[in-house]
Each structure stands twice: as C-alpha cells, then as structure tokens.
Amino acid sequence: MASPAQFFDPFFVAKPKLGKFAKSAPGRTAHLVKTEHGDTVQPITLQRTDELPIKGQGTIAVRSSAQNVLHFAIISDLAGGPSLHLEIGPRDILLFYEDAAGRNKIDYIDLKSRDASFLNIAAETTYWLSVDSNNGWLRYGKHFTNKTMTLIEATLKHKDQEGVMVWNDVEKYRWLETVKTIEVTQDKGNILSPVVSPVPIVMDLPPFVRTSDQITLSDIENGFFTAPINLPDACQKLYGNIAGAKIVLNDDDFPNFSDAIQHSCITPGCWAFEKLQEKANAGELGHDLAGTYLRITLGYNQGDSPGIPYVLEIWPASHHSPIHDHGDACAVIKVLHGAITCTWYESLETTAWIGQPATLSEGQITWISPEQYQIHKLQNDTATVCCTIQCYRYMKTDNVHYDGFNWRDDNGKSQKFVPNSDTTFTDFRNIMKAEWTATLSRNGTMEVS
Ligand SMILES: [Fe+2]
Structure with missing residues (x-):
C-alpha cells in the first residue's frame, strides 16, 4: 500500500515537472x-x-x-x-x-x-x-x-x-x-x-483522515493524518456518513460485486464497457476513452451539494479524471476497492502540483474544502478497476451553490461539468449481479482481470 507520506516527501517519487506559468505580458513594473x-x-x-x-x-x-x-x-x-x-x-x-x-x-x-x-x-x-x-x-x-x-x-x-x-x-x-x-x-x-x-496561514491539515481511534501520536507529530474533528463542519458530516466499517462494496449478499464491476468494464457487450464507450463518444469530458469514468448516484440532490451528494465512482484500469475543482464545495472520498492516485493542483490555469501525488488504497479517506485540496486529478494506475465513494456538501457560508465542477481541457481552457448520473446504485448493483450470474452460469468460473 502506498503511503500518504509520499504527498509530503518530494523524494518519494520523481520530482514533478512544474507546469509553465504564463509569461507576464509587458507592463509597468511595480x-x-x-x-x-x-x-x-x-x-x-x-x-x-x-x-x-x-x-x-x-x-x-x-x-x-x-x-x-x-x-x-x-x-x-x-x-x-x-x-x-x-x-x-x-x-x-x-x-x-x-x-x-x-x-x-x-x-x-x-x-x-x-x-x-x-x-x-x-x-x-x-x-x-x-x-x-x-x-x-x-x-x-x-x-x-x-x-x-x-x-x-x-x-x-x-x-x-x-x-x-x-x-x-x-x-x-x-x-x-x-x-x-x-x-x-x-x-x-x-x-x-x-x-x-482573523487567523494567519500557519500549517495546513494533511489530505488524509484517520478515525480518532486509529490516529497515533506519530501521526499528529508528523502531520501525515488528521482526525475528522479537525475538518470543516461540512466534511465532518460527510465523513460521518461514509467512514463506517459497513460502507463497503462486497458484502455477504454480493461478495463478488467488485469482480463483477471489473468484468463489466472490460467485456464488450457488458453494461459498464458500453457505457464508458458511450460517454467517450458523447465527449462529456473530452473524447478520450481513458478520460471516462462511471458515476453511480445514491439518493437525491437535497440542495446542499453540486449534484447528488453521494456518488459511487468506477475507475477502470488506466482511466483518469481531468484536472477539476468541486464547485467550492467540501468533499470526502473513500476508496472502496483497488487504489487511486490523487494529484492536487494550485489552480486550473496552471498544471503546478501541490505536494506530491499520493495513492490511496482500499479503506483510505481524503477530503476537500473550498480552500484546501479543491483542485485535483484522480487516476487509476493499477491493472484493475478502482471504486470510490465520493460525497459533496457546500459550506454553511456558501451562498452561491455553484452547480458544477470546472475542469481543464486539453487546451488549458476551463470547462463546466454539471454532475450527472449514469444510473442509480440499486440499478447498477442489479445489473452487475445479473451480468455476473449470467457469465458464471455460462463459464462456470470467472477470470476477472
Ligand atoms: Fe474530484
């Protein structure tokens, strides 16, 4: 499992190449x-x-x-x-x-x-x-x-x-x-x-969260993890909803749920494979198939988040998001299966990183606020599917409720993405179950990767 320490340690991975800052146009020097x-x-x-x-x-x-x-x-x-x-x-x-x-x-x-x-x-x-x-x-x-x-x-x-x-x-x-x-x-x-x-900029909270019964003195000393109580109120609410031990993908009723998703993503004719192709063709976030992922929504938009607040996101192997913000909302992300690499950015105008990219594995949680970690890119660098639960909520002080995420296109231009739903969680689970059962009955055993 990759360590969150890689976010802080510039030698953990190769030094990133900073994006070019726009050259200042001629003007009067201050x-x-x-x-x-x-x-x-x-x-x-x-x-x-x-x-x-x-x-x-x-x-x-x-x-x-x-x-x-x-x-x-x-x-x-x-x-x-x-x-x-x-x-x-x-x-x-x-x-x-x-x-x-x-x-x-x-x-x-x-x-x-x-x-x-x-x-x-x-x-x-x-x-x-x-x-x-x-x-x-x-x-x-x-x-x-x-x-x-x-x-x-x-x-x-x-x-x-x-x-x-x-x-x-x-x-x-x-x-x-x-x-x-x-x-x-x-x-x-x-x-x-x-x-x-009223307060100066002193230290930042790390992007990784550990429950109060997991966090150690070393975590506090090193600043690698924060306890959820330190997060903004909106993040604490989200964290309380998804951090629990029962928020998992595979359960007794469907222990192969993640295998079924992997199979669906890589098999022509299966729902996930076809939906990803459809999204690439539609060009929702560009036409690159590797730039697509699935958004499986849970519940309804209750007016305090950009789109439906709870989203199961499916990241096939080698797929990635664009660099994007989160409408100045708070968010909490938990990895339910596999691993996802997160890279944080200063703004949509540059490609300069904040810290180092870090890989989050199953069970690990990261967070976003309007002022911290607001802009990121997620990428599945592994050979199998990654599934994350993402949830969003505006701060109480947010009177704008910007209803979208802005993302950086291939030309460096900012585009707006209005959060949508590829299907509901219940329907998705039923489809995966049906596909898995049908394939098992055909093959007897399954190769999932
Ligand atoms: Fe995001």
Whole structure:
C-alpha cells in the first residue's frame, strides 16, 4: 500500500515537472512611488480601511484583475506607527515597511518560481497576505488561502535558548504585533474590498483522515493524518456518513460485486464497457476513452451539494479524471476497492502540483474544502478497476451553490461539468449481479482481470 507520506516527501517519487506559468505580458513594473520629499516619509492617509480583528495577525485576501500593481498596506495602531507593504507587479514584487526613518526592505525567500509571484494579468486572481506576529511569519500567496499556496515567506522570529519565539531584531519588527488597519489598492489606486480572516496561514491539515481511534501520536507529530474533528463542519458530516466499517462494496449478499464491476468494464457487450464507450463518444469530458469514468448516484440532490451528494465512482484500469475543482464545495472520498492516485493542483490555469501525488488504497479517506485540496486529478494506475465513494456538501457560508465542477481541457481552457448520473446504485448493483450470474452460469468460473 502506498503511503500518504509520499504527498509530503518530494523524494518519494520523481520530482514533478512544474507546469509553465504564463509569461507576464509587458507592463509597468511595480515600483515604490518616490515621495516629493525624496526619502522623507509622509504620513499615510488611507482612503478606506478594513481592519484585522486581532492586532498583529490575520489573512487578507482579495480578488483582483490588476494590470500594473496590487498594493497591500497594513498599518500599526501606534501613533504615527510603521506600516507593512506588499506591492505586486507584472515583473516584480516588493515587501517592505515604512517608518519614520524611511522605507525598509524585508528579506524573504521565494518558495516557488520567482515569476509565479507576479501579477496574473491574464485573469482575475485571488491574492493573499498573511501576518503572523506570534510565529514571526509574513507570507504571500495566490489562489487558495493555505500554506501550500505560499509564494514568498519572511521569517522574522526564531526560538531563543528557552524555546520562546523572539524577534530576530526586536527594535525593527516588534511593531508588527500592533498592525491593525488594512488598505488594498490596485493600479491607479482603486480600493478593493478584502476578505479578512482573523487567523494567519500557519500549517495546513494533511489530505488524509484517520478515525480518532486509529490516529497515533506519530501521526499528529508528523502531520501525515488528521482526525475528522479537525475538518470543516461540512466534511465532518460527510465523513460521518461514509467512514463506517459497513460502507463497503462486497458484502455477504454480493461478495463478488467488485469482480463483477471489473468484468463489466472490460467485456464488450457488458453494461459498464458500453457505457464508458458511450460517454467517450458523447465527449462529456473530452473524447478520450481513458478520460471516462462511471458515476453511480445514491439518493437525491437535497440542495446542499453540486449534484447528488453521494456518488459511487468506477475507475477502470488506466482511466483518469481531468484536472477539476468541486464547485467550492467540501468533499470526502473513500476508496472502496483497488487504489487511486490523487494529484492536487494550485489552480486550473496552471498544471503546478501541490505536494506530491499520493495513492490511496482500499479503506483510505481524503477530503476537500473550498480552500484546501479543491483542485485535483484522480487516476487509476493499477491493472484493475478502482471504486470510490465520493460525497459533496457546500459550506454553511456558501451562498452561491455553484452547480458544477470546472475542469481543464486539453487546451488549458476551463470547462463546466454539471454532475450527472449514469444510473442509480440499486440499478447498477442489479445489473452487475445479473451480468455476473449470467457469465458464471455460462463459464462456470470467472477470470476477472
Ligand atoms: Fe474530484
């Protein structure tokens, strides 16, 4: 069984080749506008402000289609206090603070390719800045607000001999504990309305879940697995429905259910084989047969998920999904039979991976939220069929209920897929049972792979 550790370990599999980031089109390089008094700092006058709910920490995210410059400013509530600035341009990025002495560059490291940090002038994009004065981290990223999406990071604290986090230069950075007021502007000074979270980006939950009676101290220490209680509410509900020991494919009534599915997928004239051909011909997700899978639905759309919330998905050997999102919904996926390889992506616009692809085997569970692991590709790299149960639910805070999944086509364009049903679970099970019984009676024994 492949280990979820491969998600975290860049040496577990060959280093992925990152997709090419779109080259920035020519444009004005972001720069610090010199004051008319040279280096003399002028008092900062904000036109419209938002605030961090808790001084010195939080995450500020905006959707922006800036073409020239996007500017985050966070100002200390000390009288005449310093201010933190992040300027993002098409070919440059600047992180600095201003105080009475002037502008001061803040050293940071690039966590991804340098040009990934620049403005995406081709499309409206989410940009975020996280301030964490407890740990001394300033982080900037794009797309989803989680640690794996961090593009640059400044580390301004270290542990002292007593194990306490202290500023690298207390005189220089301590004021960051007092930053409060926010202004985000783009291009010629247009004010943007940010979404402000009271907590900074610190650590991400791993994509793998273990029940509270399975998770170990080592799992917590290594961060390879999380307990379901740590998941967003919507994921916890989904998890509670499908994690149970009785949520399995093969049972006493039909112990060869998975064998019957495998047989059906590879045998011309059988239901699954013909349905897969039909889907490829229809071009629902392109015309590649290997890009098809079966969606067997359970129950009804109750208005809180994209499509019917519970779906048994059938992945024949070597078949795969496209790179796709999940309509900003939460999801939980459990492998019922075989193994599936999951690759997570930063966005539909690039093919850059998050972490490493990981293979989930029978019984293993992974999860998705609007901000974490939202975009993935599933691929069955084994020689036999894989079956997964997938379930979906919108967050309580979701007032949009986008009714589809967006997927990336072969030309890199985003397409919408409205979740559908190839048949119901009851009908599917009956068909598989009938096919299996008929074939057994013909052959006496079965070869299923
Ligand atoms: Fe998916």
